[in-house]
Amino acid sequence: MTDQSLQNFDIRTFQEQMLQWYDDNKRDLPWRQTKDPYKIWVSEVMLQQTQVNTVIPYFERFMRKFPTVYHLAEADEQTVLKKWEGLGYYSRARNLHEAAREVVAIYGGQVPEEPKQLATLKGVGPYTKGAILSIAFNQPEPAVDGNVMRVYSRLLKIEEDITKYRVKKQFEETVRQTIPAHNPRDFNQSIMELGALICTPREPMCLLCPVQQHCKAFAAGIERDLPIKKKNKKQKVIPYVALLIQNDQGDFIIEQRPASGLLANMWQFPMVPIEEIGRDHLENWLYGEYGLHISLKEERGKLRHVFTHLIWEITVFTAETTDTAPLDKRLRIVQPSELETFPFPVSHLNMMKFLQEF
Numbered sequence: 127m128t129d130q131s132l133q134n135f136d137i138r139t140f141q142e143q144m145l146q147w148y149d150d151n152k153r154d155l156p157w158r159q160t161k162d163p164y165k166i167w168v169s170e171v172m173l174q175q176t177q178v179n180t181v182i183p184y185f186e187r188f189m190r191k192f193p194t195v196y197h198l199a200e201a202d203e204q205t206v207l208k209k210w211e212g213l214g215y216y217s218r219a220r221n222l223h224e225a226a227r228e229v230v231a232i233y234g235g236q237v238p239e240e241p242k243q244l245a246t247l248k249g250v251g252p253y254t255k256g257a258i259l260s261i262a263f264n265q266p267e268p269a270v271d272g273n274v275m276r277v278y279s280r281l282l283k284i285e286e287d288i289t290k291y292r293v294k295k296q297f298e299e300t301v302r303q304t305i306p307a308h309n310p311r312d313f314n315q316s317i318m319e320l321g322a323l324i325c326t327p328r329e330p331m332c333l334l335c336p337v338q339q340h341c342k343a344f345a346a347g348i349e350r351d352l353p354i355k356k357k358n359k360k361q362k363v364i365p366y367v368a369l370l371i372q373n374d375q376g377d378f379i380i381e382q383r384p385a386s387g388l389l390a391n392m393w394q395f396p397m398v399p400i401e402e403i404g405r406d407h408l409e410n411w412l413y414g415e416y417g418l419h420i421s422l423k424e425e426r427g428k429l430r431h432v433f434t435h436l437i438w439e440i441t442v443f444t445a446e447t448t449d450t451a452p453l454d455k456r457l458r459i460v461q462p463s464e465l466e467t468f469p470f471p472v473s474h475l476n477m478m479k480f481l482q483e484f
């Protein structure tokens with residue numbers, strides 16, 4: 127693919143057109159006002175799987191709280207998760223935090239600009255590495271994500287499945303050959319920007335595209351058919367019962383999730399995989415699992431939360447307990463006003479609306 131796909135492709139004109147278009151059209155985003163590698167790194171991690179408009183307020187709050195890599199390295203994990211609360215994919219925050227500690231401990235607080243060193247940091251994969259190296263350090267490194275693969279698959283009419291590792295690696299090599307040595311920083315961002323504003327997934331605006339003259343998919347009238355992406359396997363649906371448990375002093379019981387796996391170390395209202403346990407055994411299971419005595423009150427509503435590979439279907443119940451002392455070490459008894467100090471995933475933040483009805 128690499129050699130043939132660039133045949134008859136006027137790389138130099140393409141580069142010039144992209145850089146000019148970027149100069150004229152780039153959005154004024156907070157992370158574009160800096161070349162600080164730490165800030166660019168944070169922004170790139172936040173932007174993975176997340177819309178720009180969602181990221182902006184998170185980025186600004188995060189920077190106020192952790193303005194340098196030292197501030198982030200010194201913070202405790204719960205504070206970092208709290209600042210990430212609602213943004214999803216929390217392993218990104220945990221990896222970033224751990225990597226910030228590595229940068230301070232190993233590299234004296236300087237984000238490494240040597241590709242091999244940068245790649246060893248926790249959570250820094252090929253895309254993030256390429257984005258930091260090109261945007262912060264102006265190095266001619268490709269930063270290839272789904273957005274960039276969409277643009278290149280159309281431009282070069284590459285009809286291969288972009289979910290395959292081998293194909294992604296080939297894209298990286300192809301993109302690498304098109305990066306201008308004099309301005310990798312703006313060039314890589316111009317491709318990302320084209321993918322975000324013009325060469326969008328469903329309705330690419332080819333008539334406004336600055337590089338339409340080079341686009342092989344447009345010429346063939348198949349731009350909407352690319353990229354080719356193998357469909358995700360159907361997500362597994364898991365029914366849960368979540369419990370808003372209050373004791374007679376009005377305190378709530380919350381639970382910390384395990385230290386590894388999905389939403390690791392986040393907090394939630396106790397949640398029971400109800401199909402596995404069975405509705406009739408719910409109280410007994412809670413006693414066996416946590417030493418917690420409850421009596422179930424009423425159903426308050428249902429919520430659905432979609433992850434990449436699974437879906438939680440949650441039925442929310444209120445419940446009472448007579449327990450007032452700390453129970454299992456995963457559980458905490460907290461006053462309603464304290465709930466907001468713990469990092470909760472979105473599904474459980476949404477559940478809090480039921481608390482207002484208490």
Ligand code: SF4
Pocket residue numbers: 277280281324325326330331332333335336337338341342343344349
């Ligand atoms: Fe994308 Fe259309 Fe431009 Fe081709 S012409 S790169 S499909 S926007």
